[in-house]
Amino acid sequence: MACLFAALFASSAFASDHNNIDSGRPLRFDDAYSIGFGERAIEYGLSSAWLRGGSTLYGGKFEFKYGYAMNRDIGISFSPSYSSEDIRFNAGEIELSYFQQIQREIDNAPALAYKLDVGLPADKEGSGVEARLRGIMTKNAGQYDKFHINVDAMYSSNPHQGERDVRFGAIFGYSNPLGAPTKFDKTFVAQFALEQGRMNGEGFTGNIGIGIRKQVSEQGVLDFGIESDIFAPSGSRKSPIRLTLGYSFGF
Numbered sequence: 001m002a003c004l005f006a007a008l009f010a011s012s013a014f015a016s017d018h019n020n021i022d023s024g025r026p027l028r029f030d031d032a033y034s035i036g037f038g039e040r041a042i043e044y045g046l047s048s049a050w051l052r053g054g055s056t057l058y059g060g061k062f063e064f065k066y067g068y069a070m071n072r073d074i075g076i077s078f079s080p081s082y083s084s085e086d087i088r089f090n091a092g093e094i095e096l097s098y099f100q101q102i103q104r105e106i107d108n109a110p111a112l113a114y115k116l117d118v119g120l121p122a123d124k125e126g127s128g129v130e131a132r133l134r135g136i137m138t139k140n141a142g143q144y145d146k147f148h149i150n151v152d153a154m155y156s157s158n159p160h161q162g163e164r165d166v167r168f169g170a171i172f173g174y175s176n177p178l179g180a181p182t183k184f185d186k187t188f189v190a191q192f193a194l195e196q197g198r199m200n201g202e203g204f205t206g207n208i209g210i211g212i213r214k215q216v217s218e219q220g221v222l223d224f225g226i227e228s229d230i231f232a233p234s235g236s237r238k239s240p241i242r243l244t245l246g247y248s249f250g251f
Contacts (some may be wrong), residue, residue, distance in 0.1 A: 025223045041249065
């Protein structure tokens with residue numbers, strides 16, 4: 001255990017990479033690349049979502065990631081939230097994640113990876129396990145442009161009455177280093193996302209978003225994103241605007 005602790009928290013430094021895209025930092029998609037072997041990273045962010053009906057949902061995500069092997073990383077995160085409608089704090093869930101790259105981009109073949117997230121309720125009113133398996137593809141187009149496709153299968157072990165136990169989603173993402181070829185300290189990101197509604201018979205919610213990741217130091221990356229639901233099933237909680245601000249650093 002002492003050796004494991006030393007490996008996780010040794011003092012050697014790693015440079016964070018603003019081109020390495022993680023879900024939530026600041027949009028919803030992942031690229032097909034893990035953090036570096038032996039690297040540790042802490043990522044955290046705050047968000048505000050204005051929902052149809054006038055209420056506001058405030059959230060946060062705090063995550064620790066570790067590149068425990070080549071092209072593989074594991075993570076643990078905590079996602080509390082507060083609703084102005086319910087005037088209630090929710091502890092959210094504790095989420096465990098595993099990421100593995102299957103292949104790097106070679107010639108015309110894209111980079112491929114998958115990610116497994118398992119959420120355990122941290123709130124006394126939560127129950128069951130939420131899991132998501134995500135397939136990830138990243139492909140360069142030209143010298144700097146990158147396109148990303150994420151395909152999700154989401155599972156709930158204890159859905160409420162009328163809810164689906166299995167749902168599906170997809171995200172089409174884009175990233176580009178702003179200022180290239182003279183500067184490479186900022187990355188522009190954009191997405192179009194589809195997610196199936198929780199209730200049986202509900203259709204898909206469509207979401208668009210744009211954001212910026214900015215390298216502010218060798219080890220620190222600041223991110224900002226804005227999203228909007230452009231269509232949603234009738235009666236669902238459509239969000240006209242959602243803002244995210246976060247910071248990541250490697251060590």
